[in-house]
Amino acid sequence: MLSAPSTEVVKATLPVIGAAIGDITPIFYRRMFDAHPELERDLFNRGNQAVGDQPRALAGAVATYATLLVDENAPAPVELLSRIAHKHASLGITEAQYEIVHQYLFEAIVQVLGDAVTPEVASAWDEVYWLMARDLIAIERGLYAAAGITPEHVWQSVVLKTRRQDSPDTVSFVFGAADGTPLPAGRPGQYVSVAVTLPDGARQIRQYSLTGSHSAGEWAISVKAAPARIAEDGAEIPEGEVSNFLHRSVFEGDVLSVSPPFGDLVLDDSDAPLLLISAGIGTTPIIGMLHHLSHTSTGREVTVLHADRSPWHHPLRSQLKSLVGALPTATLHRWYEDLGTRAPREDLAAGLVDLDAVEVPTDAQVYLCGPIPFMESVRDALVARGVAETNIRYEVFGPDKWLASA
Structure with a gap:
């Protein structure tokens, strides 16, 4: 828990830090990589760095975590930290690397904000950083232990x-x-x-x-x-x-x-109806879930929705159809931007995903994977149909830019 004095300072400075965090994170990464080029070469995703996705994701994570800390009515940032910790564990992140990040992140904050970073401000945000780091380290320790490994042996x-x-x-x-x-x-x-x-x-x-x-x-x-x-x-x-x-x-x-398997987007084991929605290569975790369901003889109602450019481009198309066909309680709906010579039918349509064409149980557990604009559109449509946001889980391939834009 953030101390009372730091809470007041963070509340007062959050608008300024939040507005500047997008300028701070690129400087932080550049400073860190200049001092530790092996991190950019051998650990961080160079592509995401080049287009700015990773700095934006870090900015979103830090700002969101700080906001949750100072809002007494906000939920604990468990989901935010769990997602990051699983990614860290899959990379073999060590506790010592948090010290490196701390050094260059705070140097970047001082460079951008200058005299606005008083000792009180520095102390308060230092506390925020180490609360987040220690929470992540604790989760990561548990993940490594559960996998029977250490970070050095991932x-x-x-x-x-x-x-x-x-x-x-x-x-x-x-x-x-x-x-x-x-x-x-x-x-x-x-x-x-x-x-x-x-x-x-x-x-x-x-x-x-x-x-x-x-x-x-x-x-x-x-x-x-x-x-x-x-x-x-x-x-x-x-x-x-x-x-x-x-x-x-x-x-x-x-x-x-x-690495061993990690990731916090995991199929729940309740009896609630399932709604599995994907686009493009986002079908892969859905395929993994369907394999599990087919081997457990589930009686759950399962509705699978997939969108793609065309049947020709649809990855694992035949496997998806086979897995859904093997589940007596499952149905499949597909949308293609280009149907080619195929005629539309009840479960196959041209265009984008249309939830109005599908029965959506309001108590469904929803799993989403695909491009972020696709997932945002589908999530908004589901909420409008009465599905609770807490029932909607998602997977992002790469930095969580959805969080950064939240």
Whole structure:
């Protein structure tokens, strides 16, 4: 709990810090990477740094955490911290690295705000930082312990057993342990981190949802090759370094470093109706959940909605249809921007997801994954239909820019 004196200072300065945090975080990262280039090269996502996604996500997390601390009517920031802690654990973040972040973050705050950072202001925000850091460290300790590892031993060598092209830009991989022992099972909806060494020597890490495995003790993931593109503001976004490396350079028999499963978007075990909604490669955690449901002989009502550019581009399309078809209480609805020569029908339509065409139980547990604008639109429509926001969970591939814009 934040001390009373610090609470008053943070309340008074939150508008100023909040307004400046978007200027503070890029300076913080640049200072830290200049002093510790190995962090940018071997730990942080260089692509997200280049386009500013990671600084915006950090800014959103810090501002949201501080706001929750000083609002006596706000809920505890458990969901915020859980999401970050799972990501940290999948990267092998250590307690000592919080000291490094603290040093350069506060140097950046002083650089941007100057004389406004009085000793009282510095002390109050220092308390905010260490409360957040210690809460995260405590959660991460529990995650490492549950996985039976330490941060220094997150990475396990796995061998690529099978590789399959699932759509023009999506490849599925199935890994087994290099020593032949069964890999630890993940929970439905979780992901693993994959670390690769790129041609320039950098070690880059990305997270990929588990889509189920062909046999016990294996991990299956599906990877969409992220193309170079132009952002809405005209900025050039380079192609995904790791996704394209996996597509072009990783084949059967190759050995990779992969973390155990982590992630807090996990299928609940209640009897409530399920609404599983995805777009594009966001189908992957949904596929993992459907695998689990098919193996547990669930009697839950399950409604699956998916949106994509076309059937041709839809990753894991046949697997999705097969899994839903194997569940007696499940229904599938799909929307494609381009249906091609297919005729629309009750469960297949042209255009974007239309919730008015679907029965939505107000007590449904909802799991969302896809581009952030898609998820925001769907969430707003669900809330308008009477679904409680607390029943709607989501997964973001990459920095949580949804949080940053909240």
